[in-house]
Amino acid sequence: DTGVSQDPRHKITKRGQNVTFRCDPISEHNRLYWYRQTLGQGPEFLTYFQNEAQLEKSRLLSDRFSAERPKGSFSTLEIQRTEQGDSAMYLCASSRRGGNTGELFFGEGSRLTVL
Amino acid sequence: ILNVEQSPQSLHVQEGDSTNFTCSFPSSNFYALHWYRWETAKSPEALFVMTLNGDEKKKGRISATLNTKEGYSYLYIKGSQPEDSATYLCAYSKKAGGTSYGKLTFGQGTILTVHP
Numbered sequence: 496d497t498g499v500s501q502d503p504r505h506k507i508t509k510r511g512q513n514v515t516f517r518c519d520p521i522s523e524h525n526r527l528y529w530y531r532q533t534l535g536q537g538p539e540f541l542t543y544f545q546n547e548a549q550l551e552k553s554r555l556l557s558d559r560f561s562a563e564r565p566k567g568s569f570s571t572l573e574i575q576r577t578e579q580g581d582s583a584m585y586l587c588a589s590s591r592r593g594g595n596t597g598e599l600f601f602g603e604g605s606r607l608t609v610l
Numbered sequence: 611i612l613n614v615e616q617s618p619q620s621l622h623v624q625e626g627d628s629t630n631f632t633c634s635f636p637s638s639n640f641y642a643l644h645w646y647r648w649e650t651a652k653s654p655e656a657l658f659v660m661t662l663n664g665d666e667k668k669k670g671r672i673s674a675t676l677n678t679k680e681g682y683s684y685l686y687i688k689g690s691q692p693e694d695s696a697t698y699l700c701a702y703s704k705k706a707g708g709t710s711y712g713k714l715t716f717g718q719g720t721i722l723t724v725h726p
Contacts, residue, residue, distance in 0.1 A: 499653065528712050537614070537699055537716030538654075551713065586654070590712050597642055597703055599712045601653040 497521075499602035501587050507608045508577055515573045516605040520589030527570050528599065529562055530586040531555070538586055544570060545592070577609045614702055616717035623690050624725050630686045631720040633700035637681035641705045644714060645674055645685055649696040657685075657698075690724040697721050 500519045508514050520527050525546050530538035541560070543551045546567035556562075559577075564570040574581055584606050588599040615634045623629050635643065642661045648654040658667045663678040671688045687694055701714035 526712060530716075535718065537616075537701070537718045538714075539716070540713050543713060588712060597712045597714075598644070598656045598659050599654075599714065600656075601646075603651070603653045 499587055499589055499600055501585075501602035501605050503605060504603065505606050505608075507610065509610050510579060511576055513573065513575045514577055514607060515571055516585050516587075516607075518570045518572070518587030518602060520569070520587070521591075521600055524589035524591050524600070525567065526590045526592060527564055528588045528590075529570070529572050530588065532584040532586060532604075533582075541572075541585075574607075577607075579609050582607055582609045614700060614715050614717035616698075616700055616720050618720060619718065620721040620723070622723045622725065625690060625692060627690050627724075628686065628688045629690055629722070630684050631698055631722075633683045633685070633717055635681050635683070635700070635702040635715075635717075636704075637678060639704045640678050640681075641703045643676055643678075643683050644701045644703070645683070646699040646701065647696045648699060648719070654699060687722075690722070692724045692726050695722055695724045 502517045527544045529541040532538040541553050542562050544564040547564050559575045562572045584604045586604045588601045590599050617632050644659050645657040646654040658674045660676040665676040667674050673686045676683045697719040699716050699719045701716040703714050
């Protein structure tokens with residue numbers, strides 16, 4: 496069990512650029528989540544996949560955000576035309592269906608800074 | 611209570627002190643209450659997941675209680691050590707069709723600093 500891994504860990508970009516984050520969940524976990532944490536706040540739910548199906552998407556995700564999980568393995572989160580307000584820590588988590596009342600296993604996060 | 615609220619926002623204690631934090635959450639449609647510890651530059655790590663009113667869980671020097679009827683949970687740390695310094699997050703999940711999944715609503719966290 497290698498844990499949840501995220502890449503890159505840090506990304507600095509200029510406003511208007513596109514960025515993509517990758518998450519590799521724990522291999523036997525079929526559920527995958529993206530959360531966003533801004534300074535002084537707790538993580539906020541963005542979206543949820545069960546296998547390859549995106550089952551829920553928060554209203555926080557504008558049209559500039561898209562997430563995929565092809566083949567139900569790794570996931571990507573893309574932000575198009577970044578804005579300064581997108582600066583945040585993007586956390587990925589995974590869990591096993593039916594496992595331990597929904598305990599999440601988080602990655603270390605991808606910190607985005609938009610200049 | 612409509613959201614998850616944690617208090618205090620931050621706490622400084624001396625090594626050896628015992629301390630506790632509070633988490634308030636909506637009591638309606640409750641499914642589970644989670645506590646996570648998040649150390650700087652690491653990933654958030656689950657401490658406890660509790661579902662039943664009156665639940666008490668313990669892991670080493672850390673314990674937690676749950677009151678689902680009034681919508682609060684306490685986290686206790688006995689004999690704090692510098693390595694306990696971290697942000698402690700609580701989160702709750704609602705019932706969704708009789709079960710739940712990992713859509714958690716988090717509080718803003720309590721930042722604990724334990725001074726040697």
